Amino acid sequence: MDQILLQILNGLDKGSAYALIALGLTLIFGTLGVVNFAHGALFMIGAFCAVTLQKILNLSSVVLDPTKTDFLGNPAKVKTPYVETWFGHDMGAALIDWSVPLAILFSIPIMILIGFIMERGLIKHFYHRPHADQILVTFGLAIVLQEIIKQFFGANPIPTGAPDAFKGSFDFGVYMGFDPNAIIYPYWRMIYFTFSLVVIGAVFAFLRFTTFGMVVRAGMADRETVGLLGINIDKRFTIMFGIAAAVAGMAGVMYAPINSPNYHMGMDFLVLSFVVVVVGGMGSLPGAVLAGFLLGILESFASMNEIKSIFPGIDQIIIYLTAIVILLVRPRGLMGKRGVMEE
Amino acid sequence: MLGLNKRDTSFLLIVILLTMTTPFLMQPFAENSPLAQFNGGYPDLMAKVAIFGIFAMGFNILFGLTGYLSFGHAAFLGVGSYAAVWMFKLLTLNVLPAVILAVIMSGIFSLLIGWISLRRSGIYFSILTLAMAEMSYRLAYSVLTPLTNGETGLQVRPNDPRILDSATSANYPNLFGLELSSSYHWKVLGHDFTFNVGFYFCAVIAIIAFYISMRIFRSPFGMMLRAVKSNQQRMSYTGLDPRPYTLAAFVISGMYAGLAGGLLAAMDPLAGAERMQWTVGGEVVIMTILGGAGTLLGPVLGAGAIKYLENIFSKINDNVLDGWFSFLPDTVREYVVWFFSRFTGEGWALTLGLMFMLVVTFLPGGLVEGGKRIGALFRRKPKDDGDDAEHPPHSTPHVAE
Numbered sequence: 001m002d003q004i005l006l007q008i009l010n011g012l013d014k015g016s017a018y019a020l021i022a023l024g025l026t027l028i029f030g031t032l033g034v035v036n037f038a039h040g041a042l043f044m045i046g047a048f049c050a051v052t053l054q055k056i057l058n059l060s061s062v063v064l065d066p067t068k069t070d071f072l073g074n075p076a077k078v079k080t081p082y083v084e085t086w087f088g089h090d091m092g093a094a095l096i097d098w099s100v101p102l103a104i105l106f107s108i109p110i111m112i113l114i115g116f117i118m119e120r121g122l123i124k125h126f127y128h129r130p131h132a133d134q135i136l137v138t139f140g141l142a143i144v145l146q147e148i149i150k151q152f153f154g155a156n157p158i159p160t161g162a163p164d165a166f167k168g169s170f171d172f173g174v175y176m177g178f179d180p181n182a183i184i185y186p187y188w189r190m191i192y193f194t195f196s197l198v199v200i201g202a203v204f205a206f207l208r209f210t211t212f213g214m215v216v217r218a219g220m221a222d223r224e225t226v227g228l229l230g231i232n233i234d235k236r237f238t239i240m241f242g243i244a245a246a247v248a249g250m251a252g253v254m255y256a257p258i259n260s261p262n263y264h265m266g267m268d269f270l271v272l273s274f275v276v277v278v279v280g281g282m283g284s285l286p287g288a289v290l291a292g293f294l295l296g297i298l299e300s301f302a303s304m305n306e307i308k309s310i311f312p313g314i315d316q317i318i319i320y321l322t323a324i325v326i327l328l329v330r331p332r333g334l335m336g337k338r339g340v341m342e343e
Numbered sequence: 344m345l346g347l348n349k350r351d352t353s354f355l356l357i358v359i360l361l362t363m364t365t366p367f368l369m370q371p372f373a374e375n376s377p378l379a380q381f382n383g384g385y386p387d388l389m390a391k392v393a394i395f396g397i398f399a400m401g402f403n404i405l406f407g408l409t410g411y412l413s414f415g416h417a418a419f420l421g422v423g424s425y426a427a428v429w430m431f432k433l434l435t436l437n438v439l440p441a442v443i444l445a446v447i448m449s450g451i452f453s454l455l456i457g458w459i460s461l462r463r464s465g466i467y468f469s470i471l472t473l474a475m476a477e478m479s480y481r482l483a484y485s486v487l488t489p490l491t492n493g494e495t496g497l498q499v500r501p502n503d504p505r506i507l508d509s510a511t512s513a514n515y516p517n518l519f520g521l522e523l524s525s526s527y528h529w530k531v532l533g534h535d536f537t538f539n540v541g542f543y544f545c546a547v548i549a550i551i552a553f554y555i556s557m558r559i560f561r562s563p564f565g566m567m568l569r570a571v572k573s574n575q576q577r578m579s580y581t582g583l584d585p586r587p588y589t590l591a592a593f594v595i596s597g598m599y600a601g602l603a604g605g606l607l608a609a610m611d612p613l614a615g616a617e618r619m620q621w622t623v624g625g626e627v628v629i630m631t632i633l634g635g636a637g638t639l640l641g642p643v644l645g646a647g648a649i650k651y652l653e654n655i656f657s658k659i660n661d662n663v664l665d666g667w668f669s670f671l672p673d674t675v676r677e678y679v680v681w682f683f684s685r686f687t688g689e690g691w692a693l694t695l696g697l698m699f700m701l702v703v704t705f706l707p708g709g710l711v712e713g714g715k716r717i718g719a720l721f722r723r724k725p726k727d728d729g730d731d732a733e734h735p736p737h738s739t740p741h742v743a744e
Binding site for chain 1: 412463466471486628690703
């Protein structure tokens with residue numbers, strides 16, 4: 001029992017990332033009808049927002065301190081981050097420590113801006129082109145974004161730590177009435193999961209309970225009629241693209257402490273999140289979220305030693321295998337709507 | 344000749360001529376001239392152009408004719424490589440059996456994958472092939488290690504059985520004793536032309552592959568494939584089932600990919616799982632689109648252009664750029680060199696991505712369409728062309744939805 005719970009928990013953090021990316025992909029697909037192969041790159045850029053903010057906060061003034069000497073006997077260089085000189089030592093240190101959560105605030109405007117530029121500058125011109133062209137041009141864009149990041153940040157993963165308060169693990173099992181040390185779970189993963197639930201909830205609430213969201217939902221159902229009612233639906237869809245980009249970016253920011261950001265993490269997640277979208281059903285938001293968590297959990301179950309000993313290698317391919325089976329057996333996906341992208 | 348009409352025969356002859364003279368064409372500059380860095384006449388590069396030309400030609404039979412966009416062709420390339428290296432290990436280092444087995448194995452593999460993924464079309468097909476390729480790649484890395492040697496890659500070792508080879512026979516891939524890596528240098532007028540056995544072997548196979556793809560393009564079968572692309576529904580209303588045709592196209596293109604994989608292994612007897620990664624499949628997509636999908640020569644041109652430019656761009660480093668911009672004042676030059684070095688050397692992939700985006704956006708027909716447009720600029724227009732401004736002729740979209 002505790003094993004099962006452990007695997008479910010282990011699957012949640014990856015599942016959250018899948019769900020967030022797939023949610024953004026589905027938002028873009030549902031509103032604009034564009035298959036965005038560059039969405040993984042947006043996730044990656046989000047992660048690098050965290051890296052950038054950490055670097056900015058760590059910018060330091062270097063002062064020679066004659067009272068201390070290094071091992072050669074020269075005066076030691078003392079690095080003081082500017083934030084510490086500006087806000088005092090404690091406050092500055094706390095800011096640096098909390099750089100990843102702070103990066104969320106930093107990333108939202110950046111990601112929305114990138115989303116706007118992408119939609120207005122490039123994708124706008126592809127609405128009336130075949131889906132294959134949309135795939136190809138966003139695939140090209142993904143390569144370009146990834147290479148730009150590689151040029152500025154190098155090819156190596158950059159470790160980006162969580163705040164000290166959330167480093168390490170806690171004994172989750174005790175709270176649930178299991179034996180101590182049966183289920184040890186890292187704090188940050190719990191936070192990632194909670195965060196993703198909040199973001200997903202916020203997106204759904206936004207679509208459900210605001211006038212703006214209502215218009216967008218109406219536009220998803222019948223774009224032309226909404227346009228005929230005198231509503232500038234294109235503008236709202238552009239904003240939705242920005243929101244989708246921001247969701248992917250935030251997913252990336254928070255993922256940075258789990259997996260050190262590197263330039264190809266976007267491509268790695270892209271394939272998987274597409275698979276997630278297809279399993280959930282093209283154009284279905286709840287489907288994307290459900291499939292994201294399901295596949296994440298499935299993946300972690302498949303990596304159990306007991307299962308690996310029966311089907312060697314199953315942990316590597318379980319997601320793809322599931323997707324293939326679902327596509328063949330239930331082409332619409334788990335919660336796909338009738339008539340959306342059915343050939 | 345050979346079942347082709349007059350125009351196609353001359354087209355084929357031109358292609359043969361161009362292929363056979365590649366060592367001259369890709370080595371236009373003298374050895375000591377400052378432009379020598381633009382020479383591409385190395386056996387390795389020329390053979391790669393031929394091999395990836397074959398790969399792209401095969402992909403074009405599927406994507407160009409039927410409009411099915413597959414991202415999973417790297418898997419067949421990988422299967423071909425593994426099959427060829429196993430043949431080297433078990434039977435003989437002669438390349439012929441290896442290449443033949445590579446084609447057969449990839450054919451079987453693509454039949455299996457095509458049978459499954461062709462049940463769906465459009466974006467679902469793309470994602471299915473993507474998932475299949477990624478799955479094969481992961482399996483090749485993990486469980487199939489006894490077959491693929493995992494991360495190290497499959498290599499030819501001295502203690503392999505090689506039952507057909509005698510103790511005295513060559514230790515490198517050869518064609519009936521003629522080593523593929525051996526080449527003949529012809530130095531004339533300061534030029535250094537290299538004639539490599541491996542390249543000519545690949546080139547001959549590439550020509551045969553080109554001939555076959557030409558026959559397919561001109562055949563009733565090719566017409567059926569075009570019908571699949573333009574309107575599948577109408578095709579089934581006329582009582583024709585599109586699936587056997589698309590499956591056949593898929594298998595043929597898979598075999599082309601396997602052939603390319605086998606040749607890659609023949610040039611360098613090593614097969615690794617990274618050849619199966621989906622980004623390699625993405626590369627062949629880029630090649631085909633860049634050259635011109637649905638045209639005969641386009642994919643080969645695209646493969647050649649990308650492999651050549653990759654080689655050239657990767658060689659341009661800061662020093663070379665400094666030399667080029669030496670006429671600028673120092674402060675300006677620093678920035679100019681910094682800017683251009685983003686796109687050269689390590690930054691080649693960035694250039695490729697930008698180039699690809701531009702082509703998809705502005706030139707959906709690729710290099711071939713670009714050539715045609717430029718040609719049309721210089722040709723005098725006949726008067727009754729119907730080419731008036733109000734009703735421009737619609738260009739057919741190069742892919743089906």
